[in-house]
Amino acid sequence: MDEESLQNALKTAEILCAQRGVRFTAQRRRVLELVCRAERPVGAYEILDQLREGATAAPPTVYRALDFLLEQGFVHKLETLHAFIGCTHPEHPHASQFLICSDCGRVKELENEAIAGSLRTAAQETGFKAERPIIEVLGTCAHCRRKTEQAGTSPRVPLE
Amino acid sequence: MDEESLQNALKTAEILCAQRGVRFTAQRRRVLELVCRAERPVGAYEILDQLREGATAAPPTVYRALDFLLEQGFVHKLETLHAFIGCTHPEHPHASQFLICSDCGRVKELENEAIAGSLRTAAQETGFKAERPIIEVLGTCAHCRRKTEQAGTSPRVPLE
DNA sequence: AGCACTACTGTTATAATATTGCGAAAGGTA
DNA sequence: TACCTTTCGCAATATTATAACAGTAGTGCT
Ligand SMILES: [Zn+2]
Ligand SMILES: [Zn+2]
Ligand SMILES: [Zn+2]
Ligand SMILES: [Zn+2]
Numbered sequence: 053m054d055e056e057s058l059q060n061a062l063k064t065a066e067i068l069c070a071q072r073g074v075r076f077t078a079q080r081r082r083v084l085e086l087v088c089r090a091e092r093p094v095g096a097y098e099i100l101d102q103l104r105e106g107a108t109a110a111p112p113t114v115y116r117a118l119d120f121l122l123e124q125g126f127v128h129k130l131e132t133l134h135a136f137i138g139c140t141h142p143e144h145p146h147a148s149q150f151l152i153c154s155d156c157g158r159v160k161e162l163e164n165e166a167i168a169g170s171l172r173t174a175a176q177e178t179g180f181k182a183e184r185p186i187i188e189v190l191g192t193c194a195h196c197r198r199k200t201e202q203a204g205t206s207p208r209v210p211l212e
Numbered sequence: 213m214d215e216e217s218l219q220n221a222l223k224t225a226e227i228l229c230a231q232r233g234v235r236f237t238a239q240r241r242r243v244l245e246l247v248c249r250a251e252r253p254v255g256a257y258e259i260l261d262q263l264r265e266g267a268t269a270a271p272p273t274v275y276r277a278l279d280f281l282l283e284q285g286f287v288h289k290l291e292t293l294h295a296f297i298g299c300t301h302p303e304h305p306h307a308s309q310f311l312i313c314s315d316c317g318r319v320k321e322l323e324n325e326a327i328a329g330s331l332r333t334a335a336q337e338t339g340f341k342a343e344r345p346i347i348e349v350l351g352t353c354a355h356c357r358r359k360t361e362q363a364g365t366s367p368r369v370p371l372e
Numbered sequence: 373a374g375c376a377c378t379a380c381t382g383t384t385a386t387a388a389t390a391t392t393g394c395g396a397a398a399g400g401t402a
Numbered sequence: 403t404a405c406c407t408t409t410c411g412c413a414a415t416a417t418t419a420t421a422a423c424a425g426t427a428g429t430g431c432t
């Protein structure tokens with residue numbers, strides 16, 4: 053996330069917390085900033101390491117902050133990576149989908165109504181009440197595909 | 213999984229392994245049986261506890277067997293639960309969706325083409341090559357909804 | 373059968389992720 | 403101020419997963 057988006061995310065979080073009557077403490081702000089500043093999803097212990105620069109911190113510190121940020125919808129958890137990522141549109145609640153590149157590690161958050169809709173429909177057909185849909189697609193992003201395919205089109209050398 | 217489905221699953225696994233030229237060892241068979249016999253997804257250490265009844269076993273034992281069964285498509289891993297479940301149609305490779313009841317813990321495996329298709333389309337639009345889609349929906353199954361709603365329709369007692 | 377080769381297994385240790393419990397501090401309310 | 407609730411610091415521990423290495427068993431070849 054670039055500097056501008058980051059500042060925007062922090063400001064948005066601050067406003068939303070005020071509206072919701074919850075506290076946007078320095079600790080929580082700091083963790084949100086660290087998550088958003090990263091290019092890729094970050095693990096809880098990576099955040100912890102960064103929190104420890106200058107201060108003292110233990111796992112509960114970061115997990116509590118993350119729990120709060122998750123509840124407020126400011127960050128998402130990627131279950132397949134055990135890692136966290138800043139939300140790109142925290143203003144409104146949403147069920148999003150994540151495209152995770154196994155090559156470069158970058159993640160794109162989608163908010164695709166067709167996917168969400170077909171999932172709702174399928175769930176309803178079985179009488180299931182969907183509350184928290186998790187959609188994470190591992191694969192290769194456009195950028196990394198180009199890299200790889202160009203490499204692949206160079207004269208093939210037989211193995212050995 | 214009932215006894216008949218279980219026997220069927222084991223037989224199918226055996227045949228597929230023979231076709232594929234891989235070994236369906238006693239260890240792997242045992243783990244598949246334990247996973248399939250369960251009503252709900254089972255964690256690796258639950259399996260381990262059961263393996264330990266009578267024999268000696270350590271984490272790598274169960275994780276290695278599970279890795280094999282996952283590769284062969286005989287079981288699935290539920291990332292949100294850190295648990296494993298027997299596949300209901302291991303004959304053909306597939307990307308399925310899981311409806312996970314937070315109440316009773318039971319899981320239904322869907323193979324819904326509309327969902328898979330809309331996901332493929334959305335991914336392609338961004339140039340992303342989808343390789344492993346993970347779709348897990350937490351919610352409440354039809355059975356548990358009925359239970360809860362009936363309870364809800366009984367005369368409401370104000371809280372405190 | 374004997375032998376080499378590979379795949380599988382046992383064992384120990386350790387890494388990585390996450391939670392519990394408790395008491396102190398800070399922030400809001402009257 | 404006193405009172406109550408939420409957050410935080412801290413230590414311990416639980417849960418999930420992997421690494422490294424040595425031994426065993428199956429497989430194919432002669
Ligand atoms: Zn989001
Ligand atoms: Zn990439
Ligand atoms: Zn399946
Ligand atoms: Zn249920």
